[in-house]
Amino acid sequence: MLPWKRAFGPLAALLLAVSVATTAPAVATTPTATPTVSPTAVTAATASSGWNNYSCKPSTAHPRPVVLVHGTFGNSVDNWLGLAPYLVNRGYCVFSLDYGQLPGVPFFNGLGPIDKSAEQLSAYVDRVLAATGTSKVDIVGHSQGGMMPRHYLKFLGGAAKVNALVGLAPDNHGTTLLGLTTLLPHFPGAEDLLTEKTPGLADQIAGSAFLTKLNAGGDTVPGVKYTVIATRYDQVVTPYRSQFLSGPDVRNVTLQDLCAVNISEHLAIGLIDRIAFHEVANALDPGRATPTTCASVIG
Numbered sequence: 001m002l003p004w005k006r007a008f009g010p011l012a013a014l015l016l017a018v019s020v021a022t023t024a025p026a027v028a029t030t031p032t033a034t035p036t037v038s039p040t041a042v043t044a045a046t047a048s049s050g051w052n053n054y055s056c057k058p059s060t061a062h063p064r065p066v067v068l069v070h071g072t073f074g075n076s077v078d079n080w081l082g083l084a085p086y087l088v089n090r091g092y093c094v095f096s097l098d099y100g101q102l103p104g105v106p107f108f109n110g111l112g113p114i115d116k117s118a119e120q121l122s123a124y125v126d127r128v129l130a131a132t133g134t135s136k137v138d139i140v141g142h143s144q145g146g147m148m149p150r151h152y153l154k155f156l157g158g159a160a161k162v163n164a165l166v167g168l169a170p171d172n173h174g175t176t177l178l179g180l181t182t183l184l185p186h187f188p189g190a191e192d193l194l195t196e197k198t199p200g201l202a203d204q205i206a207g208s209a210f211l212t213k214l215n216a217g218g219d220t221v222p223g224v225k226y227t228v229i230a231t232r233y234d235q236v237v238t239p240y241r242s243q244f245l246s247g248p249d250v251r252n253v254t255l256q257d258l259c260a261v262n263i264s265e266h267l268a269i270g271l272i273d274r275i276a277f278h279e280v281a282n283a284l285d286p287g288r289a290t291p292t293t294c295a296s297v298i299g
Contacts, residue, residue, distance in 0.1 A: 051084040052076075054131040056093035064163055065132045066284065067125060068096040071143030071270065072110040072200060079142055079270060086277045092284070093132060097124040099148075100200050110144050111200040114210055118151040125152075125161055138164045138284050142270030143237065144204060146170025146228070151214055153221050164225040166283045168270045169234055173215060173242040174206030178235065181205045206242070220247035227283035229269065229276050231255045236266040253279055259294035274299065 051068075058065055066087055070079035076096040087094050099120040100112040110117065125137055139149050139162055146167025152158035153165065176182065184191045184205075195202040203210035220226055226245050232254060234240040244252040255262045255269065255276060264273040278296035282289035 050088035051080070051094035052096060053093070056132065058093050058132055058134055059091055062090075062092045062285065064134055064136055064138050065093040065095055065128050067121075067128055067137050067139050068094065069099070069121065069139060069141035069145030069149055070096065070110065071141075071145050072100075072204070073108045074142070074145070075107065075109050079145075082272050082274075083140070083270070083277055083280065086274070087281070087284075090281060095124075095128050097121065099124075100144075102198070111198045113199040114144070114148050114203040115151055115155075117148050117200065118156055121149060121152050122156045122158060125158065129161065136161055136163045138162070138166070140166045140168070140280055140284075141170060142168045143171060143266065144200065146243075147172050147204075147214075150219075151210075153224055154214065159221045159223050162224055164227065164283060166227045166229070166280050167243070168229050168276060168280070169231065169237055169240075169266050170228060170243050171204050171237040172219065172228070172245055174204055174208060174211045175237045175242070176206050176239075178238050218247055219245040220250060222248075224249065225283075226250045227253065227279075229253045229255065229279050229283075231262070231264050231266070231269050231276075233263055233265045234269075251283070255279075258292045259296070261294060 056065070068076070068080050068084060070076060076098045080096050084094050084096065097120065098109050100110040100114070100117040102108075102111045105111060125139075128137055129135065141147070141149055146165070147170040149158065149162070149165055150172070153162060184194075191202070194205075202208060205211075226247070226249060228244050228251070230237075230240050230243045230253065232240055234243075237243055240254075255264060255273070258279065259275050262273070262275055264276065269276045274297045275292060275294065278290075278299055279292045282292060
């Protein structure tokens with residue numbers, strides 16, 4: 001998500017989805033249409049800041065490239081203006097992709113069917129592995145971007161190519177949007193409208209067919225390390241504990257247990273929170289992890 005959306009809150013997100021659907025009736029639902037921002041332009045813009053540099057070769061200290069996966073309404077640049085440089089400055093090769101584009105909807109990605117978005121992630125990981133000459137990546141995702149890769153891991157062979165998945169406020173078990181989604185049945189056609197025009201949103205509603213399939217048989221797959229970093233003040237993925245995963249090789253973290261005065265909400269945890277960023281770095285390199293405290297904001 002983009003920083004200026006913080007003022008809108010979860011209800012506005014739903015209203016925006018309905019607005020997109022009602023003002024663009026001819027829009028198809030396939031997410032494989034031409035992106036609104038060309039990959040070449042994205043690569044040029046971000047490589048100048050140190051990430052999406054396809055000549056980057058992982059070091060011995062950090063042997064795996066990091067793939068950043070943006071959230072709903074986000075994109076490969078704006079979502080990562082804080083975390084990407086943070087990781088680059090610590091010696092990581094960092095890459096980010098756009099996914100879930102809908103034709104005729106500029107700037108706002110992550111709206112297409114999530115299973116199709118996972119296919120885009122699969123292709124992108126292969127591209128990063130080929131460019132860096134590595135066999136595995138680490139994935140860090142925000143919101144939908146922390147949940148969607150689990151489909152890739154579970155159904156598209158991603159577990160063989162991913163060492164760790166770190167989710168910042170991921171909607172692993174969907175969201176009630178503070179109960180707002182329970183209102184959908186009271187507005188005839190609203191749920192169908194979301195499904196038809198913005199399937200990426202409909203897939204994230206708690207109890208959706210997509211999430212039921214994703215979580216059936218367990219939250220995790222063998223061979224991948226999972227970290228979930230959540231905030232008690234999340235106003236989008238609610239209740240916040242629904243973000244947590246169960247299974248082996250899982251670490252669930254609440255920011256306020258690390259720094260009681262941290263007031264980051266759903267957007268800040270992915271965009272600007274250096275305490276969360278420090279915990280991401282710990283998850284990527286647990287052998288060199290240092291305690292995450294309130295002082296990590298200046299680390």
